[in-house]
Amino acid sequence: MGQTVTITYLLNSGYLVEGDGWTLVFDDYQDPPGAVEQALARGGRCFFFVSHAHFDHFSPEIRRFADRTERYILSDDIKGLAEGRRFPADKTVWLGKYDGWEGEGIKVTSFDSTDQGTSFLVEIGGWRIFHAGDFNWWHWYDESDEDNKLAKNGFMKQMKKLDGLDADLAFFPADGRLWDARSLGPKEFCRRTAVKALATMHSVGYPRWQPEPDFFAPGREIPVWAPDTPGERRTLTQGGEFTS
Ligand SMILES: [Zn+2]
Numbered sequence: 001m002g003q004t005v006t007i008t009y010l011l012n013s014g015y016l017v018e019g020d021g022w023t024l025v026f027d028d029y030q031d032p033p034g035a036v037e038q039a040l041a042r043g044g045r046c047f048f049f050v051s052h053a054h055f056d057h058f059s060p061e062i063r064r065f066a067d068r069t070e071r072y073i074l075s076d077d078i079k080g081l082a083e084g085r086r087f088p089a090d091k092t093v094w095l096g097k098y099d100g101w102e103g104e105g106i107k108v109t110s111f112d113s114t115d116q117g118t119s120f121l122v123e124i125g126g127w128r129i130f131h132a133g134d135f136n137w138w139h140w141y142d143e144s145d146e147d148n149k150l151a152k153n154g155f156m157k158q159m160k161k162l163d164g165l166d167a168d169l170a171f172f173p174a175d176g177r178l179w180d181a182r183s184l185g186p187k188e189f190c191r192r193t194a195v196k197a198l199a200t201m202h203s204v205g206y207p208r209w210q211p212e213p214d215f216f217a218p219g220r221e222i223p224v225w226a227p228d229t230p231g232e233r234r235t236l237t238q239g240g241e242f243t244s
Helices: 035-041 060-068 076-080 145-162 176-192
Strands: 004-009 015-018 022-026 045-050 071-075 092-095 100-103 106-112 118-124 127-131 169-173 198-201 233-237
Touching: 004 198, 015 035, 022 035, 022 118, 035 060, 045 060, 045 118, 060 071, 071 076, 071 106, 076 092, 092 100, 092 106, 106 145, 145 176, 169 176, 176 198
Parallel strands: 022 045, 045 071, 071 092, 127 169, 169 198
Antiparallel strands: 004 015, 004 233, 015 022, 100 106, 106 118, 118 127
């Protein structure tokens, strides 16, 4: 048996990951079940991550946990907001694109996004966890072919930096607003990386995502979790399945 983590869906791209003595919180803009408060009450070292300043990813309210937080690891576009600059300087790490930070048993590497801010690769407790932020292949049906081509090019360019990425778990958008194109980004991402489990995000109000029959490359199927209700929780065994 490998190690396990417990993962709780907060809302939109918000996720909580609890390992052995550590807690990671990603893009907690709203937490209807109060899962973060409960996790902090259980103790352990807590790290908050925010991929960018958009309202559906960043809430200044996370500052209220400062006394129980080791570090806020924030995309540096948040520094442009007055609310962003109020985070305690001694506990805040600002990351640009292709940046990194290491300390206290955690290593963070940032990548570019195809929207605003960054995506993150976090290494902690023997786990490698990727959170895409708003990095995705944003193909919109109501935009011109030219704009969609630019979006695709930007995505493919960034994917080159992620080719072969090895991670135990990846959080990636499968956005219902993209309709039939909602799987383009996560499909390409899963096919070109070596991620071992996928949890989807950024699809509030749309039916639960499911991988299409050709989503995975043959023989490369991995466990998938597409929560749609805040507070949904799974345990993931390293190299294994999501279980409830
Ligand atoms: Zn977003």
